[in-house]
Amino acid sequence: MNMARSMLKxxxxxxxxxxxxxxxxxxxxxxxxxxxxxxxxxYEAWTGVKPSVGHFK
Structure with missing residues (x-):
């Protein structure tokens, strides 16, 4: 929740x-x-698929 609070503030x-x-x-x-x-x-541990993070900036 700290990350969410930090994003809002x-x-x-x-x-x-x-x-x-x-x-x-x-x-x-x-x-x-x-x-x-x-x-x-x-995500990878749960699905077995490496997530795509190319859209992160």
Whole structure:
């Protein structure tokens, strides 16, 4: 939730967008590799498919 809160505060968005910010945070986190998963992403561990991150900026 820290990431979602930070996104809202960083752009001066009202709290009514917190659900969208939370969903976006989860989307990003699920596509970032972690050491616990041996440098795989949670998405990759769940689906067996390496996620596309080319659209991230």
């Amino acid at each position: 960083g752009k001066g968005m009202p709290n009514r967008f917190r659900a969208e910010a939370a969903a976006t945070s989860v989307y990003i986190i699920n596509r970032c590799p972690t050491k616990k998963l041996l440098d795989k992403t949670p």
